[in-house]
Amino acid sequence: MPKKIVVIPGDGIGKEITDGAVAVLQAVDKKYKLNLDYDYYDAGGTAYDKFGVPLPEDTLKAAQQADAVLFGAVGGDKWDNVAPDLRPEKAILGLRKGLGLYANLRPVKTMDALIEYSPLKPDIVRGTDVMIVRELIGGVYFGDKCEEEDYNGTKRAWDLENYSIPEVERIVNLAMQTAQGRKGKVTSVDKANVLATSRLWRRTAAQVAAKYPDVKMDNMYVDNCAMQLAINPTRFDVIVTGNLFGDILSDEAAVLGGSIGLMPSASIGEQTSLYEPIHGSAPDIAGKGIANPLGTILSAAMLLRYSLQADEAADAIEKAVKDVLSQGYRTADLYSEGFKKVNTEQMTQAVIANL
Amino acid sequence: MPKKIVVIPGDGIGKEITDGAVAVLQAVDKKYKLNLDYDYYDAGGTAYDKFGVPLPEDTLKAAQQADAVLFGAVGGDKWDNVAPDLRPEKAILGLRKGLGLYANLRPVKTMDALIEYSPLKPDIVRGTDVMIVRELIGGVYFGDKCEEEDYNGTKRAWDLENYSIPEVERIVNLAMQTAQGRKGKVTSVDKANVLATSRLWRRTAAQVAAKYPDVKMDNMYVDNCAMQLAINPTRFDVIVTGNLFGDILSDEAAVLGGSIGLMPSASIGEQTSLYEPIHGSAPDIAGKGIANPLGTILSAAMLLRYSLQADEAADAIEKAVKDVLSQGYRTADLYSEGFKKVNTEQMTQAVIANL
Numbered sequence: 001m002p003k004k005i006v007v008i009p010g011d012g013i014g015k016e017i018t019d020g021a022v023a024v025l026q027a028v029d030k031k032y033k034l035n036l037d038y039d040y041y042d043a044g045g046t047a048y049d050k051f052g053v054p055l056p057e058d059t060l061k062a063a064q065q066a067d068a069v070l071f072g073a074v075g076g077d078k079w080d081n082v083a084p085d086l087r088p089e090k091a092i093l094g095l096r097k098g099l100g101l102y103a104n105l106r107p108v109k110t111m112d113a114l115i116e117y118s119p120l121k122p123d124i125v126r127g128t129d130v131m132i133v134r135e136l137i138g139g140v141y142f143g144d145k146c147e148e149e150d151y152n153g154t155k156r157a158w159d160l161e162n163y164s165i166p167e168v169e170r171i172v173n174l175a176m177q178t179a180q181g182r183k184g185k186v187t188s189v190d191k192a193n194v195l196a197t198s199r200l201w202r203r204t205a206a207q208v209a210a211k212y213p214d215v216k217m218d219n220m221y222v223d224n225c226a227m228q229l230a231i232n233p234t235r236f237d238v239i240v241t242g243n244l245f246g247d248i249l250s251d252e253a254a255v256l257g258g259s260i261g262l263m264p265s266a267s268i269g270e271q272t273s274l275y276e277p278i279h280g281s282a283p284d285i286a287g288k289g290i291a292n293p294l295g296t297i298l299s300a301a302m303l304l305r306y307s308l309q310a311d312e313a314a315d316a317i318e319k320a321v322k323d324v325l326s327q328g329y330r331t332a333d334l335y336s337e338g339f340k341k342v343n344t345e346q347m348t349q350a351v352i353a354n355l
Numbered sequence: 356m357p358k359k360i361v362v363i364p365g366d367g368i369g370k371e372i373t374d375g376a377v378a379v380l381q382a383v384d385k386k387y388k389l390n391l392d393y394d395y396y397d398a399g400g401t402a403y404d405k406f407g408v409p410l411p412e413d414t415l416k417a418a419q420q421a422d423a424v425l426f427g428a429v430g431g432d433k434w435d436n437v438a439p440d441l442r443p444e445k446a447i448l449g450l451r452k453g454l455g456l457y458a459n460l461r462p463v464k465t466m467d468a469l470i471e472y473s474p475l476k477p478d479i480v481r482g483t484d485v486m487i488v489r490e491l492i493g494g495v496y497f498g499d500k501c502e503e504e505d506y507n508g509t510k511r512a513w514d515l516e517n518y519s520i521p522e523v524e525r526i527v528n529l530a531m532q533t534a535q536g537r538k539g540k541v542t543s544v545d546k547a548n549v550l551a552t553s554r555l556w557r558r559t560a561a562q563v564a565a566k567y568p569d570v571k572m573d574n575m576y577v578d579n580c581a582m583q584l585a586i587n588p589t590r591f592d593v594i595v596t597g598n599l600f601g602d603i604l605s606d607e608a609a610v611l612g613g614s615i616g617l618m619p620s621a622s623i624g625e626q627t628s629l630y631e632p633i634h635g636s637a638p639d640i641a642g643k644g645i646a647n648p649l650g651t652i653l654s655a656a657m658l659l660r661y662s663l664q665a666d667e668a669a670d671a672i673e674k675a676v677k678d679v680l681s682q683g684y685r686t687a688d689l690y691s692e693g694f695k696k697v698n699t700e701q702m703t704q705a706v707i708a709n710l
């Protein structure tokens with residue numbers, strides 16, 4: 001039976017970058033006989049324009065029944081005045097909840113060929129190889145929220161940050177297992193000097209860690225982590241943290257590590273998992289065919305590895321991406337003199353040629 | 356009548372760095388006839404060891420009655436096993452609440468003489484001059500917190516993030532006024548695509564901003580801000596944000612801007628304000644007399660400026676600090692070959708000699 005991949009291009013450059021990734025998947029499919037099959041669905045502002053909602057039920061249902069989801073990007077100024085509950089980003093939040101995507105894995109690896117794109121000095125960033133494991137369907141993101149008059153008669157808004165022991169156990173277990181396949185080191189990030197949720201998090205993480213004697217765990221406050229990522233990024237192997245801290249730290253890490261256009265992510269669910277580049281929908285360059293497809297292509301490699309256990313094919317894609325960069329191919333976002341400037345389609349073909 | 360300054364050295368290097376700052380204050384006092392008077396009080400682990408509490412009532416009362424408070428630093432591994440409510444950091448949280456210190460001002464300025472200490476490439480960081488205005492007595496820091504069984508019978512912890520309109524108005528007004536004395540630009544940072552508190556924050560900030568036609572305001576998501584600080588720090592003038600985001604972003608900004616040992620802060624209250632360096636208590640080097648006193652000395656300059664309106668004296672200190680750095684004086688944290696290595700006391704005397 002074919003493996004069903006639901007492709008959700010979304011908005012802006014979403015179409016061109018998922019086209020690139022699908023072309024690469026089709027090429028490895030030929031070589032490694034993966035038997036992949038693709039269905040396309042709408043989400044984000046595009047879906048809102050067509051159906052009045054950012055996440056149509058058909059899209060969610062198809063995603064739930066798929067073997068894996070490849071996601072582009074959503075959002076754009078165009079929908080700035082849409083009601084909060086109907087904004088494009090509700091599509092990705094809805095998919096996370098609807099698919100139970102409890103963990104977001106974001107590798108940040110500084111390739112030597114791209115070290116110049118990091119804002120950090122080369123001596124600091126060289127060798128950076130961090131995997132951020134972010135809890136994705138809990139915390140203040142999905143806690144109760146409201147706005148009403150408080151006892152003083154003034155307006156006040158509330159958001160409930162919260163974590164349960166099983167939620168923390170699940171994500172820390174995944175981080176520990178991830179570290180076992182890497183350098184065996186986990187840094188658990190919280191704000192235990194202030195938050196009750198962080199104290200429960202830290203206590204639970206210690207209990208989980210005790211079950212993995214081959215992994216070393218340390219704890220770090222989130223403010224310190226924001227500093228250490230900038231001055232000492234190579235000290236990290238796996239970072240595990242909650243939804244909100246993970247949102248901030250993974251974006252910081254991505255940009256410090258080098259080009260954000262290259263960074264993939266995997267959102268792991270109990271059944272289906274979802275894969276997307278970490279960059280946004282870049283409406284300013286949408287439709288021009290110049291977007292960098294590599295973040296999405298590397299996300300497709302993660303899809304093969306995590307959802308289809310097709311490690312060989314995943315390795316081939318990752319190696320091909322390294323090769324095209326060493327060969328000097330650059331999309332506009334990374335271009336500087338002396339390199340070969342290519343558009344989305346040409347970059348995609350260059351990757352395929354290197355498979 | 357003399358101006359009463361309550362000095363709270365705290366733990367670790369707190370004593371040596373506040374000694375340095377007081378020596379500098381005494382020197383400017385002579386020159387500018389400020390009529391300053393000092394009282395010393397305990398807080399943090401030191402207070403816990405003596406009195407069983409991190410913030411003795413005497414300390415809080417004296418601080419409330421002072422014209423200004425000069426604070427060193429608190430904390431250390433030594434108190435790791437103390438109950439959460441008695442930890443050293445409760446001293447600073449208690450002072451913030453007890454003095455109503457609603458705004459934390461943290462200037463991050465990259466001096467050309469120190470540009471090499473930034474982890475960022477010089478071309479990116481040169482000219483960085485950001486003032487972070489962090490709300491300090493609201494948000495999830497002081498919202499209700501608890502831990503109990505949830506409806507499933509599993510343990511869950513909660514922290515209530517919350518902001519009222521008046522709280523947001525007060526801090527955004529201060530940010531706007533701060534920007535008027537600078538480049539006239541405020542970036543309000545929130546997570547309005549996810550949090551109800553952030554939507555209230557963003558709406559209220561827009562209303563406040565409308566009263567300041569001479570200031571330009573824009574909004575930014577916190578994850579994007581964590582990125583922009585790293586790749587484009589010179590785009591910022593004033594950043595205004597809530598307590599938790601401010602904690603993370605101000606530490607990130609401080610370390611990206613250059614040496615954290617040099618960064619001062621002012622915590623503004625309705626009556627008394629408090630001044631402290633942003634670095635910690637560094638127990639590993641405490642008592643050795645080698646700590647960098649410049650962050651505390653620059654905090655003392657902020658004290659003169661904000662609490663005593665002694666702008667001339669504040670300017671003199673800030674200029675003297677610039678001068679000693681240009682003259683090549685460096686404490687151990689900033690030392691490299693070719694510079695004049697000095698200890699805490701010598702650095703302090705060098706500043707005084709340059710007044």
Ligand SMILES: CC(C)[C@H](C(=O)O)[C@@H](O)C(=O)O
Pocket residue numbers: 089092093247548549578
């Ligand atoms: C679009 C937004 C809701 C989302 C988040 O905050 O999780 C994004 O920043 C991300 O990290 O995927």
Ligand SMILES: CC(C)[C@H](C(=O)O)[C@@H](O)C(=O)O
Pocket residue numbers: 193194223444447448602
């Ligand atoms: C010590 C801690 C409670 C404090 C905070 O989180 O506010 C510190 O990180 C700071 O920024 O002053």
